[in-house]
Amino acid sequence: MTIQQQRALELGDIQSGALRERPAPYVGRYLLLRLGDAEQGRELVRRLHALLVEQDRHGPSDPQAWLTVAFTHAGLAALGVPQSSLDSFPAEFREGMAARAEQLGDVGPSSPEHWEPPLGSDAVHVAVSVLAPDAPSLEAVAERARTRYADLPSVEVVWRQDCYQLSTGRTSFGFKDGIGNPDVEGSGLPLRNRSERPIKTGEFILGYPDETGSVAPMPTPEVLGRNGTFLVFRKLRTDVAAYRRYLRDRARDRDEERLLGAKMVGRWPSGAPLVLAPDTEDRDLGADPSRNNSFGYRDDLRGFKCPAGAHARRANPRDALEDENSVNVRLHRMIRRGTSYGTALPDGVLEDDGQDRGIVFVFAGAHLDRQFEFVKTQWINDGVFIGVPGESDPLVSGAQAPTDFTIPHVPIRRRLRDLPPLVVTRGGEYCFAPGLRALAWLSGLETPQEEP
Amino acid sequence: MTAADETTRRPGVRVGSASEFSLFFRVIPGHAEEIRAALTALQRTPGYRPGDYEMAIASIHEARFVLFDDDTRLLFATSFDGSWDAYMEDFAAGPLQLFDAIFQHTDGYAGLPDVSAVKDFILGAQVTAAAYARNYPGTVKELRRANRLREAFDTVLDDPRAEEALGHPALKPLLDEAADA
Ligand code: HEM
Numbered sequence: 001m002t003i004q005q006q007r008a009l010e011l012g013d014i015q016s017g018a019l020r021e022r023p024a025p026y027v028g029r030y031l032l033l034r035l036g037d038a039e040q041g042r043e044l045v046r047r048l049h050a051l052l053v054e055q056d057r058h059g060p061s062d063p064q065a066w067l068t069v070a071f072t073h074a075g076l077a078a079l080g081v082p083q084s085s086l087d088s089f090p091a092e093f094r095e096g097m098a099a100r101a102e103q104l105g106d107v108g109p110s111s112p113e114h115w116e117p118p119l120g121s122d123a124v125h126v127a128v129s130v131l132a133p134d135a136p137s138l139e140a141v142a143e144r145a146r147t148r149y150a151d152l153p154s155v156e157v158v159w160r161q162d163c164y165q166l167s168t169g170r171t172s173f174g175f176k177d178g179i180g181n182p183d184v185e186g187s188g189l190p191l192r193n194r195s196e197r198p199i200k201t202g203e204f205i206l207g208y209p210d211e212t213g214s215v216a217p218m219p220t221p222e223v224l225g226r227n228g229t230f231l232v233f234r235k236l237r238t239d240v241a242a243y244r245r246y247l248r249d250r251a252r253d254r255d256e257e258r259l260l261g262a263k264m265v266g267r268w269p270s271g272a273p274l275v276l277a278p279d280t281e282d283r284d285l286g287a288d289p290s291r292n293n294s295f296g297y298r299d300d301l302r303g304f305k306c307p308a309g310a311h312a313r314r315a316n317p318r319d320a321l322e323d324e325n326s327v328n329v330r331l332h333r334m335i336r337r338g339t340s341y342g343t344a345l346p347d348g349v350l351e352d353d354g355q356d357r358g359i360v361f362v363f364a365g366a367h368l369d370r371q372f373e374f375v376k377t378q379w380i381n382d383g384v385f386i387g388v389p390g391e392s393d394p395l396v397s398g399a400q401a402p403t404d405f406t407i408p409h410v411p412i413r414r415r416l417r418d419l420p421p422l423v424v425t426r427g428g429e430y431c432f433a434p435g436l437r438a439l440a441w442l443s444g445l446e447t448p449q450e451e452p
Numbered sequence: 453m454t455a456a457d458e459t460t461r462r463p464g465v466r467v468g469s470a471s472e473f474s475l476f477f478r479v480i481p482g483h484a485e486e487i488r489a490a491l492t493a494l495q496r497t498p499g500y501r502p503g504d505y506e507m508a509i510a511s512i513h514e515a516r517f518v519l520f521d522d523d524t525r526l527l528f529a530t531s532f533d534g535s536w537d538a539y540m541e542d543f544a545a546g547p548l549q550l551f552d553a554i555f556q557h558t559d560g561y562a563g564l565p566d567v568s569a570v571k572d573f574i575l576g577a578q579v580t581a582a583a584y585a586r587n588y589p590g591t592v593k594e595l596r597r598a599n600r601l602r603e604a605f606d607t608v609l610d611d612p613r614a615e616e617a618l619g620h621p622a623l624k625p626l627l628d629e630a631a632d633a
Pocket of ligand 1: 171173175177178179180181238265311312313315316334336358359372375376396
């Protein structure tokens with residue numbers, strides 16, 4: 001399908017989770033619901049739709065809490081979506097994350113048989129997330145949402161995860177997260193990266209031209225697909241003590257510990273990118289949204305400032321691969337809306353305290369396969385693209401075997417050996433967050449309005 | 453390493469970092485001369501000139517175009533680092549366009565207007581190798597790095613002080629290679 005004319009972005013129809021920046025600080029809650037009855041399920045969708053319409057009226061700058069509603073493939077089936085429409089979704093969404101586990105590297109302790117129930121099972125139908133600037137506004141919205149299903153006995157909450165930003169403003173390993181996000185054409189958000197053109201809307205929202213000049217495959221009928229986006233959520237447990245012990249063992253002193261940690265991430269704990277601050281932490285840079293994501297790797301192709309294998313550089317190599325003609329980085333971008341869960345491991349503690357802590361990784365994009373799955377399998381789990389097939393992401397690959405990590409350095413590169421696995425997948429789902437009109441359509445399914 | 457120990461679920465057999473990729477096309481009747489001319493022209497472009505070693509697509513190990521059956525058919529065979537399946541859209545969006553002048557003389561080619569057209573065109577022509585093996589491990593990037601290293605090492609060995617310099621115990625593995633490097 002080639003699009004003849006550019007369509008204006010229907011911001012009012014798109015759920016806010018995708019194109020809106022998360023409040024900072026934030027608190028969040030993720031709920032998974034199981035629908036026991038299609039009619040009550042549609043009633044739930046009708047009521048959530050009304051909440052979303054109301055929320056939309058407040059506009060993006062209002063610091064109130066916001067809600068995002070998404071469905072798994074099983075969830076759409078439970079609502080009574082016609083088979084032809086269910087079949088029109090891309091294969092990876094139909095199969096679901098658990099079925100793709102081996103490919104994604106979710107094996108060993110990360111494999112679906114060890115996931116938190118009911119993640120990865122047919123019992124997960126609806127995903128609801130609420131994000132808010134503080135606990136009271138979160139409770140207010142969560143309560144409003146709860147009253148929407150309280151009198152629907154067949155709607156059951158099957159999983160819940162609370163999230164909040166740690167008091168340090170950092171995620172569990174100690175680094176600020178959520179900085180590197182693409183500038184999206186038409187989103188109205190301020191541009192953060194002056195060294196790259198904004199990415200086409202169709203890479204993130206269905207129904208618009210994408211970077212290939214086509215429109216991403218959309219489910220039918222059109223009303224269901226348009227303005228929707230695919231969401232991935234993954235609960236990732238982090239072994240912070242193992243991370244700290246590893247650095248303590250390998251570093252000569254505390255300063256070098258901090259440097260090695262920064263090399264693994266590609267940024268300093270404040271968020272200051274290594275290419276802009278190669279030698280020392282720069283808190284002002286880390287805190288400045290107009291500068292902390294405005295950079296490329298052209299001047300650092302050999303990785304003396306930021307190693308090619310650093311997590312953030314793997315996950316988005318920016319302009320580093322431009323001369324190679326084998327990959328178009330713009331086809332593999334993602335909007336991330338991750339949040340932290342669990343308490344911080346107190347400073348200086350090197351022994352695991354048994355507490356569960358990590359991030360709920362959230363992806364939004366139009367292509368599960370060439371965005372999320374590509375980045376995870378080709379760039380994070382694998383090192384072929386940077387010419388180091390034996391190395392995977394030093395921080396988050398989840399690989400079972402220890403990995404090496406090479407840090408280019410004049411005169412002699414440093415190679416960290418046998419980094420232990422630091423992240424375990426606790427479960428996750430592929431979801432579809434429809435636009436508001438699509439939600440209305442879903443709630444009215446008893447009279448399916450097939451498009452001509 | 454043999455083809456058999458790698459997954460064959462997707463078209464293209466992978467051995468280590470590299471996947472083989474073989475496409476069989478039919479030449480449009482009457483276009484034999486044009487397609488031969490297009491291939492001759494390709495052979496003269498930078499990267500394809502014998503001895504250039506700098507093909508536009510950096511992840512490719514080698515590539516060949518073979519006209520056969522009296523120029524009625526065309527084989528394009530290559531191997532590259534990565535999985536074809538993952539990179540299909542990247543190739544469709546850019547590098548394959550480099551071969552437009554050739555593909556336009558093959559059946560079923562209607563330009564490459566969008567990704568799904570490219571997928572259809574390519575997948576329709578692809579045949580998975582029944583046997584595939586490589587004689588060296590490693591990615592193009594590693595091999596280039598290894599070549600740079602070898603050249604540097606050669607330069608060191610050409611220096612009359614090399615033996616003395618390589619005498620240090622830390623350099624023993626290099627000295628072991630020096631005798632017939
Ligand atoms: C526990 C697991 C993870 C942790 C602790 C983590 C942490 C981080 C941190 C600290 C940054 C740098 C700050 C920033 O740019 O926002 C970052 C960036 C990023 N991460 Fe992760 N991450 C995790 C998993 C993942 C996974 C599984 C993916 C993708 C499949 C991913 C994709 C990205 C991307 C795309 C960026 C931005 C890169 C850029 O645009 O420069 N991360 N992550």
